[in-house]
Amino acid sequence: MNSVRTIVEVSERIPETPSTVTLRFSYAPSATPGQFVMVWLPGDDELPMSLSYTGDPKGVTIKAMGATSRHFLSVEPGALVGIRGPYGNSFDLAPRRILVVGGGSGTAVLAPAAEAAARNGSRLVAALGATTERELLFVERMGRIAETVRVATDDGTAGHAGFVTDLVGPILGQGPFDAVWTCGPEVMMRKVISAAEARAVPVVCSMERHMKCALGMCDACALGPYHVCVDGPVFPAERLRNVPEFATSKRESSGRRVRL
Amino acid sequence: MADLRVTVAGLSLRNPLLLASGIWGESGASLRGAFEAGAGGVVTKSIGSEPRDGYPNPTIETYERWGMLNAMGLPNPGIDEYPREIAQALSAGAPVVGSIFGHDADEFARLAARIEATGVHAVELNLSCPHAEGVGSEVGQDPARVAEITRAVKAAVRVPVIAKITPNHADPASLAAAAESAGADAVSAINTVRGMAIDVRLRRPVLAHGTGGLSGPAIKPVGLACVWQAFERVKIPVIGVGGITSAEDVLEYVLAGARAVEVGTAVAFEGIGVFGRIAAELARRLDQLGVARLEELVGAAHGAAPPPRTPGGGQGYIPTSV
Incomplete structure (x- = not known):
C-alpha cells in the first residue's frame, strides 16, 4: 500500500484544451494504466486523479470542474504537490x-x-x-x-x-x-x-x-x-x-x- | 470449536468484532457488506442533525502499517437521509449500533430518538471525536456533561446506550464512571488519540484541519490502559477499541476487560476480509488455549499475581516503591 504521501515538484505543465491541463512529475512507485493517485495542492484540497502517464515522469490531466481543479490548472513547473498512491485496479490488457x-x-x-x-x-x-x-x-x-x-x-x-x-x-x-x-x-x-x-x-x-x-x-x-x-x-x-x-x-x- | 458469541449492551453478537464507527458506515450497502464479511455487528458513521461535508482533504495521513491520522470532520448525510442506509444493514440481519453526535444533551436526545426509530439495536454516543468543534470530545471532556448527555439519551430511548469515551483526558475512566452513573448500558473506549503531522518541506500541517486523531496499532497500548482502568471503575460492560489487527490484540483487550471490540483502521490496511480472518484466528487461538468460551476471559488479567521479586533486585520485577 503506497499510502505515505510524497511531496514532488511539478516538472512540466502542458495545456491540452482550454479547460484541461496535464502536469508531469517524477514519482517513483510503479503504476499500471487505470490506476489513480491522490494529488494534494498544498493550501487547497487533495483530489483523486487517474494517471494519464504511468511511466516516468508520471502525469495527471486535470479538467476545470470545481474550485480546486481550477486552481490545479494554474500550477506552474517547480510547484510542489503531494502525491500518494497509486491506488485501485487497472485495465486488463488481454483483449486483442x-x-x-x-x-x-x-x-x-x-x-x-x-x-x-x-x-x-x-x-x-x-x-x-x-x-x-x-x-x-x-x-x-x-x-x-x-x-x-x-x-x-x-x-x-x-x-x-x-x-x-x-x-x-x-x-x-x-x-x-x-x-x-x-x-x-x-x-x-x-x-x-x-x-x-x-x-x-x-x-x-x-x-x-x-x-x-x-x-x-x-x-x-x-x-x-x-x-x-x-x-x-x-x-x-x-x-x-x-x-x-x-x-x-x-x-x-x-x-x-x-x-x- | 471455541464459542465466540458475546452479549454486550443487549446485543447478541456471533463474535466480538464490531465494525467501528466512521469506517464503511456512510452507506447501507457497506454496513451490510461488513456484516457479510464476518463482523459480529456494525456501528454506523456518527450521524448529526444536518448533512455535513466534513473537512477538505487531506483528511488522512498514514504511517506505513502502524498508524493513521485522520481529520474527516464527521461527514455524514444527516438524520433525515440516513434511515434508508440503516434499513439496508438491518435487512441483512446485522446487529446495528447507531452512532450519533450532537452539541448538547437536547440534540443528542433528539437524534437518539430518531435513530432508534430506524430499528437500530443500540445507540453509541460519540463523546470523543477529537477534531470537530463543539461536538465529540469537546462535549465529552467533562464528566458532568457526559452524565447529562447520557441521562437525556437514556430518557429518550429504550434501546441500550453506549458512551464512547475519549482517551484525550487525564482520567478517561472518570468519563466511563460518569456515563455509568447516568445509566449508560456500556462504554466503548477509545476513540482516536489527538495528533498531527507536519510536512517539513512545505512547513505546514498536512491535514487540512491541522490536528486529527491517531488510530491503528500505535494506539493499542493507550486503548488497553483505558479499557483496563474503565473495567476497574465501572460495572457496565466495556467495548475495547484501538489498534486491533489480530486475534492476539482482541484477547489482550478481552483480558483487560472488554466484552466486545471495535475494528476500524485495520480495514484500510487489510480490507474488509479482516473480520473473517480475525474471527477464524480467534477461534483457533482459544482452542489452543483450551478456552471454551471467549466470555470466560473478560477481565481475566485483573487480579493476576504480580511477577515474583527477583532476590537482590536488579532484574525482573522492579517494585514501584523502593
Whole structure:
C-alpha cells in the first residue's frame, strides 16, 4: 500500500484544451494504466486523479470542474504537490481488438491504457467526444496508436455532430471487437454499454466518485457494494449491472445521495 | 470449536468484532457488506442533525502499517437521509449500533430518538471525536456533561446506550464512571488519540484541519490502559477499541476487560476480509488455549499475581516503591 504521501515538484505543465491541463512529475512507485493517485495542492484540497502517464515522469490531466481543479490548472513547473498512491485496479490488457470510447476528460485514463495495449500488440479504434472541437482531448496521442480515431462534438465543430455514443454501434458493426473501454459521464457510459451489449462485446468502465481516504475505509466513494478506490476504478460492466446508483446518483461529500 | 458469541449492551453478537464507527458506515450497502464479511455487528458513521461535508482533504495521513491520522470532520448525510442506509444493514440481519453526535444533551436526545426509530439495536454516543468543534470530545471532556448527555439519551430511548469515551483526558475512566452513573448500558473506549503531522518541506500541517486523531496499532497500548482502568471503575460492560489487527490484540483487550471490540483502521490496511480472518484466528487461538468460551476471559488479567521479586533486585520485577 503506497499510502505515505510524497511531496514532488511539478516538472512540466502542458495545456491540452482550454479547460484541461496535464502536469508531469517524477514519482517513483510503479503504476499500471487505470490506476489513480491522490494529488494534494498544498493550501487547497487533495483530489483523486487517474494517471494519464504511468511511466516516468508520471502525469495527471486535470479538467476545470470545481474550485480546486481550477486552481490545479494554474500550477506552474517547480510547484510542489503531494502525491500518494497509486491506488485501485487497472485495465486488463488481454483483449486483442479494443474500441476505446472517451468522453471529455475521460480520455485521460484511456490514453495510457490504450498505449499499453498497443505495445502489447492489440489493435485499437478510438471514438472521442467533447462539447466542441477545442475540448477534444488526446486526439493526436490516440492517433499515434489507433488504426482509426473518430470524433464527435456536441456543437458539430469537429467530426460527428452529436454524442460520441452515436458512433459506437456503427464502429462495432464494422468488425469484431473483444472489448470496449470507456470513461466519461456515466450516462454516456451506460449508452456505450447498451450499444456494446447489443453486439455481445464486453465493456469495461473507469468510474469516478468523490474520494477522501482512497484506502477503502471512509466510505466516501461507496458505489453499491463497492468502493471505487479499492474495488475500482476500473469495472467490467457486468459488475455495475446491479448497482442502482450507476448513471443515476452519486454521493456528496456528506455521503448524501444526489441524482446525477 | 471455541464459542465466540458475546452479549454486550443487549446485543447478541456471533463474535466480538464490531465494525467501528466512521469506517464503511456512510452507506447501507457497506454496513451490510461488513456484516457479510464476518463482523459480529456494525456501528454506523456518527450521524448529526444536518448533512455535513466534513473537512477538505487531506483528511488522512498514514504511517506505513502502524498508524493513521485522520481529520474527516464527521461527514455524514444527516438524520433525515440516513434511515434508508440503516434499513439496508438491518435487512441483512446485522446487529446495528447507531452512532450519533450532537452539541448538547437536547440534540443528542433528539437524534437518539430518531435513530432508534430506524430499528437500530443500540445507540453509541460519540463523546470523543477529537477534531470537530463543539461536538465529540469537546462535549465529552467533562464528566458532568457526559452524565447529562447520557441521562437525556437514556430518557429518550429504550434501546441500550453506549458512551464512547475519549482517551484525550487525564482520567478517561472518570468519563466511563460518569456515563455509568447516568445509566449508560456500556462504554466503548477509545476513540482516536489527538495528533498531527507536519510536512517539513512545505512547513505546514498536512491535514487540512491541522490536528486529527491517531488510530491503528500505535494506539493499542493507550486503548488497553483505558479499557483496563474503565473495567476497574465501572460495572457496565466495556467495548475495547484501538489498534486491533489480530486475534492476539482482541484477547489482550478481552483480558483487560472488554466484552466486545471495535475494528476500524485495520480495514484500510487489510480490507474488509479482516473480520473473517480475525474471527477464524480467534477461534483457533482459544482452542489452543483450551478456552471454551471467549466470555470466560473478560477481565481475566485483573487480579493476576504480580511477577515474583527477583532476590537482590536488579532484574525482573522492579517494585514501584523502593
